[in-house]
Amino acid sequence: MNTHTKMDAHHVMDAPDHRNRLDDMAQGILGTTMDRPDGPLKVTGTATYAHEDHPAGMLHGVLVRATVPRGTLDGTHDAAVLALPGVRRVLHGDRFLRNPAQGTANEAPVQGSREIFYVGQPVALVVAETFEQARHGAQRLVLQMTPGDAVTDPTADDIAVERDPDEQSSMGDLDKAMKDAAFSVDQTYTTPGHTSAAMEPHAAVAWWDGDKLTIRASAQMLKYNKNEIADSLGIDVRDVHMLAPYVGGGFGGKLGISPEAVAAALAARDLGAPVSVAMTRRQVSEATMRRSETVQQIRLAADADGVLTGIGHVARVSQLEDEDYAEPVTQATPFLYRGKNREIGLELVRVNATCAGSVRAPGEAVGLTALEIAMDELAVAAGIDPVELRRRNIPEVDPSDDKPFSSHTLEAALDDGAKAFGWDGRKTKTTDGDWLVGSGMSSAVRVNMIGESHARVTLNPDGTLLIETDMTDVGTGTYAILTQIAGEMLGVTPDRITTVLGDSDLPESAGSGGSWGASSAGSSVFLACERIRQEIAKTLDCDEGDLTLKDGIATAANRQVPLAQVLGDAPLTSTGVIEPGKTSEAVRQATFGAFFAEVGVHRVTGEVRVRRMHGSFAAGRILNAKTARSQCLGGMTFGIGMALTEAMIFDPRDGRLVNGDFGEYHIPVNADVPQLTVNFVHERDPWANPMQAKGIGELGICGAGACVLNAIHDACGVRVRDLPATLDRILDGLPEV
Amino acid sequence: MQTRLTINGTPHDLDADARTSLLDALRNHLDLTGTKKGCDHGQCGACTVIVNGRRINACLTLACMHDGDEITTIEGLGQPGNLSPLQAAFVKHDGFQCGYCTPGQICSATAMLQEVKDGWPSHVSGNLTGAMDLTDAEIGERMSGNLCRCAAYPNIVDAIRDAAEVKA
Numbered sequence A: 001m002n003t004h005t006k007m008d009a010h011h012v013m014d015a016p017d018h019r020n021r022l023d024d025m026a027q028g029i030l031g032t033t034m035d036r037p038d039g040p041l042k043v044t045g046t047a048t049y050a051h052e053d054h055p056a057g058m059l060h061g062v063l064v065r066a067t068v069p070r071g072t073l074d075g076t077h078d079a080a081v082l083a084l085p086g087v088r089r090v091l092h093g094d095r096f097l098r099n100p101a102q103g104t105a106n107e108a109p110v111q112g113s114r115e116i117f118y119v120g121q122p123v124a125l126v127v128a129e130t131f132e133q134a135r136h137g138a139q140r141l142v143l144q145m146t147p148g149d150a151v152t153d154p155t156a157d158d159i160a161v162e163r164d165p166d167e168q169s170s171m172g173d174l175d176k177a178m179k180d181a182a183f184s185v186d187q188t189y190t191t192p193g194h195t196s197a198a199m200e201p202h203a204a205v206a207w208w209d210g211d212k213l214t215i216r217a218s219a220q221m222l223k224y225n226k227n228e229i230a231d232s233l234g235i236d237v238r239d240v241h242m243l244a245p246y247v248g249g250g251f252g253g254k255l256g257i258s259p260e261a262v263a264a265a266l267a268a269r270d271l272g273a274p275v276s277v278a279m280t281r282r283q284v285s286e287a288t289m290r291r292s293e294t295v296q297q298i299r300l301a302a303d304a305d306g307v308l309t310g311i312g313h314v315a316r317v318s319q320l321e322d323e324d325y326a327e328p329v330t331q332a333t334p335f336l337y338r339g340k341n342r343e344i345g346l347e348l349v350r351v352n353a354t355c356a357g358s359v360r361a362p363g364e365a366v367g368l369t370a371l372e373i374a375m376d377e378l379a380v381a382a383g384i385d386p387v388e389l390r391r392r393n394i395p396e397v398d399p400s401d402d403k404p405f406s407s408h409t410l411e412a413a414l415d416d417g418a419k420a421f422g423w424d425g426r427k428t429k430t431t432d433g434d435w436l437v438g439s440g441m442s443s444a445v446r447v448n449m450i451g452e453s454h455a456r457v458t459l460n461p462d463g464t465l466l467i468e469t470d471m472t473d474v475g476t477g478t479y480a481i482l483t484q485i486a487g488e489m490l491g492v493t494p495d496r497i498t499t500v501l502g503d504s505d506l507p508e509s510a511g512s513g514g515s516w517g518a519s520s521a522g523s524s525v526f527l528a529c530e531r532i533r534q535e536i537a538k539t540l541d542c543d544e545g546d547l548t549l550k551d552g553i554a555t556a557a558n559r560q561v562p563l564a565q566v567l568g569d570a571p572l573t574s575t576g577v578i579e580p581g582k583t584s585e586a587v588r589q590a591t592f593g594a595f596f597a598e599v600g601v602h603r604v605t606g607e608v609r610v611r612r613m614h615g616s617f618a619a620g621r622i623l624n625a626k627t628a629r630s631q632c633l634g635g636m637t638f639g640i641g642m643a644l645t646e647a648m649i650f651d652p653r654d655g656r657l658v659n660g661d662f663g664e665y666h667i668p669v670n671a672d673v674p675q676l677t678v679n680f681v682h683e684r685d686p687w688a689n690p691m692q693a694k695g696i697g698e699l700g701i702c703g704a705g706a707c708v709l710n711a712i713h714d715a716c717g718v719r720v721r722d723l724p725a726t727l728d729r730i731l732d733g734l735p736e737v
Numbered sequence B: 001m002q003t004r005l006t007i008n009g010t011p012h013d014l015d016a017d018a019r020t021s022l023l024d025a026l027r028n029h030l031d032l033t034g035t036k037k038g039c040d041h042g043q044c045g046a047c048t049v050i051v052n053g054r055r056i057n058a059c060l061t062l063a064c065m066h067d068g069d070e071i072t073t074i075e076g077l078g079q080p081g082n083l084s085p086l087q088a089a090f091v092k093h094d095g096f097q098c099g100y101c102t103p104g105q106i107c108s109a110t111a112m113l114q115e116v117k118d119g120w121p122s123h124v125s126g127n128l129t130g131a132m133d134l135t136d137a138e139i140g141e142r143m144s145g146n147l148c149r150c151a152a153y154p155n156i157v158d159a160i161r162d163a164a165e166v167k168a
Ligand code: FES
Pocket: B036, B037, B038, B039, B040, B041, B042, B043, B044, B045, B046, B047, B048, B057, B058, B059, B060
């Protein structure tokens, strides 16, 4: 609901904002390590996630999965299951979601339970009075399926390849550059599928009041999600009320609605009672989103000084039929390094497997990781220090279109990181007992953007502050940073601020995804607060710029007035709206960083241990130093997982996901992760938004795996080009014991 | 099935299906949703509770096997405004992000610190007997049954070390 009043503040980001207004504020909480306001709820188990806060009379639904990769569901033996104690309904039909909606889809994905496209597709729901009864019914439901022809091996020689013209680009003559190069690399790198694996499985609780649907969901982007729900059910979006006050992790896996949410809503309508549906861990792995596996051909040509003269990066990814999304592997390649001769391309093949979609940092997470291994190979070939090689290849402008950078911090991050890690005195090609020890590094880069976002800020006569938006906090720290932005702007201490999120009836935000949440939602809060400051200034008869607000006191022209007195009896409310504008296109916006790692490779077993790892990052103004650091720790750990253990394994014979749980898909555990260190490099990016802040949620994974793999090479000489670096890929190359 | 569970000091008479796990009993029958379900297969630790002083995965055990047992869940360790030292340390060190694994981490750490005090060795302990130092490696090893996809691990280690030092 976005009603416009004269108190609204609408800003289109058409020009850089050099004012650095937040630097002028007096409260002193923005950018600090303030604890999360939601922390006490989370550590006591009182924060309510999707499958909590159960309404009275709630029934339980359990999804049933298809067991063939392609074909039709001809029938289900419902009667036998309906006869079981407690079972109330068996549902299937045209409105079932085949797979989740892609991020920002804003409409239903492919629907219908009759046609089967992959193993694990949810094709039925069994609803019963208790979870145990529903689970039993779901296990007992017999599906009559006619198998069809499936494509289950994305590497098959005869597979059809699609090439979207927008994703292919060519400049100069790369073949010639490769021929003329003093040093070159020409290698193929592969990354397997990855799953977001948020700890909270996708779940929904739905109930109807007449035509009105309320749904508690685990969702990242309510503005889009409510439309996806409405479209899936064929109802008016005004009849959809979504709640997601706490979300147990997203990492891209909850960008769009997924099958359990629509199944719960259908069942609740059918039965006239609240229905909950939670996916099992295996269902999350099979029936939400995977990051596509990639095959990446990388060519680097360099002159005698290691300066790149050419870059080739052609990637192949896979996807389910009737889905457009293709993992944007080469997204950062065009602007990261020098080299005027280029071949960049993206190829797509169709498979009958779990839908491919966003997993933390789509594109750079895997694309940059491969590119940064290739850069390490070039450094070795040229005999140039890998940090120095990158320094020499930082372009003045975006080489693909000669656009200026909004701000360029790669060199600063490289310098800061090298110093913090002690790169010059690093352990290289050495031993420690049975461990071969070495060090590696890689660059980090991620594109930066904002999305349209609205937030309402209310300053109450008693001096308390209310912030409202449908934005989510998926662990990212939204509750903290919005509190800090508003408190800083209006001089209110955090204990007097309430931030309400995750309710689709509140002003629409960009949502959490693509690292744009903090910048977008934060800017809308900033704008609303700026408008309120103007109103206060007017009352005090001063310029907004001369107004100081701190601890509930307004100071202007040597006058000190408690805010409560300024306000009188009426609250001041403003809705702030930020919209992306010309600054998105006028300049190349990106965040940069650098990773450094020291690893040990066991000389007998080939086991790899990360002994130390450091990241230095620049992401504009840091809004909360504690939560921003945590985001980086999370990204870097995803990088460790990508380098060493994480791989979705699909059986090429029948497309079945072999390792759909934590017993088999290995995410890093505590003992796998050393005490990582993180530095932030000072930056204010005026082109990004009025806060000069940039996204930080994904930068920490972009290229992180490469520093670990490059360290493995330094330690033991084994160059792993097929991720992850499991023992079998290291053992053969180890030196004789 | 009738089962008497003492949860956070309060007796509860549960009448549930024999197939009900302790985790589902807490979440679906007793409205104690602080204990989380991350996998339902003993692979993630999100459901960790303390039964008769020991940490266990509540998803791997049936409620009806716990007749007469003393169970401590996250709700029993502290409440907003009255946090246990570990809970407070998790907030201070940002030992979580999304918070979904957090109740399990904190229940696990609570019992783990007692295990260390009682001299139980781990895979990384230098000695099998005698007092042991709560090194980062010990904490990391002993907490590896509690997965955190947000990967707050370094902060979890800091929080546990801090809380243990305050206690000592
Ligand atoms: S839910 Fe029990 S270990 Fe994962």
